[in-house]
Amino acid sequence: MSLLHLAVISPLLLALLIPFLHKHFRKIHTGWFLLPLPAVLFGYFLQFISVTRQGDTVMETIPWISSLGIDFTVKVDGLGLLFALLITGIGALVVLYSIYYLSPEKEKLNTFYIYLLLFMGAMLGVVLSDNLIVLYAFWELTSFSSFLLIGYWNHRERSRYGAQKSMLITVFGGLSMFGGILLLNSITGTFSITETIAMSNEVVNHPLFTATLILFLLGAFTKSAQFPFHIWLPDAMEAPTPVSAYLHSATMVKAGIYMVARMTPVFAHSGTWVWLVAGIGIITLFWGSFSAVKQVDLKAILAFSTVSQLGMIMSLLGAGAAALHYGTIQDGYYIVAVTAAVFHLINHATFKGSLFMVTGIIDHETGTRDIRKLGGLMNFMPITFTLAIIGTFSMAGIPPFNGFLSKEMFFTGMLRIAEMDIFSFDTWGILFPIIAWTASVFTFLYSMIYVFKTFTGKYQPEKLDKKPHEAPVGMLIPPVILASLAVIIGIYPDVISGRLISPALRSILPALLDDSKAYEVHIYHWHGFTPELFMTIGVIAVGILLYKTLTKWTGVYRAFPEKLALNRFYDSGLEKLELGSLNITRGYMTGFIRTYLVYIFTFFVLALGVTLFYRNAFALDFSDVAPIRFFEVVLVAIMAISAITILFAKSRLTSIILLGSVGYTVALFFVIFRAPDLALTQLVIETVSVALFLLAFYHLPQINRKEEHMRFKLGNLLVSIGVGVIVTMIALSAHSNKSFKSISEYYVENTYKKAGGENMVNVILVDFRGFDTMFEIAVLGIAALGIFAMIRLRLTRGKE
Structure with a gap:
């Protein structure tokens, strides 16, 4: 330097x-x-x-x-x-x-x-x-x-x-x-x-x-x-x-x-x-x-x-x-x-x-x-x-x-x-x-x-x-x-x-x-x-x-309208800006998560959809896609039916069972596609999730449904359909537009050579993405400590 x-x-x-x-x-x-x-x-x-x-x-x-x-x-x-x-x-x-x-x-x-x-x-x-x-x-x-x-x-x-x-x-x-x-x-x-x-x-x-x-x-x-x-x-x-x-x-x-x-x-x-x-x-x-x-x-x-x-x-x-x-x-x-x-x-x-x-x-x-x-300070402060x-x-x-x-x-x-x-x-x-x-x-x-x-x-x-x-x-x-x-x-x-x-x-x-x-x-x-x-x-x-003659003409300053003062414009403008921003904030900060999700998903659909069409990025290429078998169609139908049925379930137990069926069906897909480690992970996570849901929902009060039907909202339907369509389009376009070789080939070639491991997924998590995994574990550890501290705090207060 x-x-x-x-x-x-x-x-x-x-x-x-x-x-x-x-x-x-x-x-x-x-x-x-x-x-x-x-x-x-x-x-x-x-x-x-x-x-x-x-x-x-x-x-x-x-x-x-x-x-x-x-x-x-x-x-x-x-x-x-x-x-x-x-x-x-x-x-x-x-x-x-x-x-x-x-x-x-x-x-x-x-x-x-x-x-x-x-x-x-x-x-x-x-x-x-x-x-x-x-x-x-x-x-x-x-x-x-x-x-x-x-x-x-x-x-x-x-x-x-x-x-x-x-x-x-x-x-x-x-x-x-x-x-x-x-x-x-x-x-x-x-x-x-x-x-x-x-x-x-x-x-x-x-x-x-x-x-x-x-x-x-x-x-x-x-x-x-x-x-x-x-x-x-x-x-x-x-x-x-x-x-x-x-x-x-x-x-x-x-x-x-x-x-x-x-x-x-x-x-x-x-x-x-x-x-x-x-x-x-x-x-x-x-x-x-x-x-x-x-x-x-x-x-x-x-x-x-x-x-x-x-x-x-x-x-x-x-x-x-x-x-x-x-x-x-x-x-x-x-x-x-x-x-x-x-x-x-x-x-x-x-x-x-x-x-x-x-x-x-x-x-x-x-x-x-x-x-x-x-006035008269000259005698006291000459310098x-x-x-x-x-x-x-x-x-x-x-x-x-x-x-x-x-x-x-x-x-x-x-x-x-x-x-x-x-x-x-x-x-x-x-x-x-x-x-x-x-x-x-x-x-x-x-x-x-x-x-x-x-x-x-x-x-x-x-x-x-x-x-x-x-x-x-x-x-x-x-x-x-x-x-x-x-x-x-x-x-x-x-x-x-x-x-x-x-x-x-x-x-x-x-x-x-x-x-x-x-x-x-x-x-x-x-x-x-x-x-x-x-x-x-x-x-x-x-x-x-x-x-x-200062006192005889300074009245001219009072002739200027106070309403036209620049400071008045600044103050009133700032006040209106604050009021306007407050009204706008109150308009979208409703306190309901579903409202925020509508905003997020709407932006998601518009931003990605416009980008796809503006850049002409949407393309379909099924030339290297394996044929879809009958039992795969059956599993997809089971997942779709289970997911849709959750919306109309009248008890929490039914919702949990339907949600679990979606997760277990995904695990079956991993088995079919010869990924036993992912299938095992999915089964473990799904089992634990279902158990935790049952435990948590057991302590919640019973659902008190009135004798009225849930109102149909066209906007929510359009947003949900839009998200599904955009995600599908992105997935298909990502498969069809390949500007370079898949990175998976690098892992296939170097998993054993550079990391000395035969299980590619494990090697990616531990070696190639070691720092990423370490930080994920650190985040989970911090979250666990936070939960533990809150539980201890609640227990301590209860004793007091």
């Missing part, structure tokens, strides 16, 4: 040790055992920057199910490395933060850190896997582990609700994406992402292209909370703050962004992809920012802010995908949108991660996140206030912070859309910069609400559960680091331009590899008096005006 593979699965391996570490070192916070791993992984992945900067990749493969094209292939390129650094770097800071945030006396830390490690390993698997099936396995593991993390405080009803909601929506998207993966494999014949990208021309011309594209986007949109699937993310804020800081700033919600970026070379040749990604993204950007303004919970503001920021990145990826239609591009004119997407991906992780941690500090030290109860200023100003796009630079590039990307002469962007494209500017105004507004409603204004101690004070140093270090990065990247953006952004561009837009200048990224503050600058000035001016 290579070091790369070990790096991916190391969080999963450490998760196995957490229960033992927690048990034997109870005096040490479990987080300290976890902290070194993401830190070491971050350092390990840093060494690949020199590789990806040159445009190279590292790939390691472990064969798995090679016959199906499924291997555990790990690939490090510019895009995968960027996400791996975010996952491990932010992960290390979140673990450090959680050590001071979560109390060992109040929380089940071993459970929390197991879930966190599962998620970390799953995310690394998603961003570094080159095989789509392996990627999908890790993708679903992120949904499962995030479900556990969001519902960590499972004693809270809202935590359980949020966890279920995120699971249902993201798993729906994951299953859709899995369908897309299978369709893509049917087109290309491979699960390798690298090979699929190389075959993108074949994919785009295939009839299944559009269906595959939509299924992939469903997976990406649900995971990255794009409209209208964004409704799970605000409810996921019921998770502990370290979880929110990790999942919703740098990892889980970025998985959909990663998938769109990774599959851009495959699907971006289509206008459908460009319009869906850019269009849904810009709608999500506006709706998220517009909804964030009316929130009163700090985490809710950040939740809708995350939805908005994800929409911004998604719209940039959609707009930048159009660059593939222009061939080689000098000076990166059209790929500025993708550059902005990658840049803002990094910036969002820094300022949003710090803001989530700031929110956790406020909640931890005051006991509330409700901005209606907060936290400084961190909040940096984070919110960066999120609002105010210089000199990093968010300002990526927001300016975002405006540039949106303006370039209107200039494109493809996919009708030259007409409808004008909507993108308009919506982008409007959404930016609301982004500025909710950023100001977050920081100034919390830290300035009137101090309200009577509404707080605790007297506010500054957080411990250990809780401040992670947000200080992230806020410092927001400042450093804002002042020196080229620190990451060539090392992280350019290599990621090579992965997202590989068609431009013949022009190395297209990947040269230079980011700086002053571009002159450009439209983007005036848009920013307008955002700040209008944003301040709206903030000052």
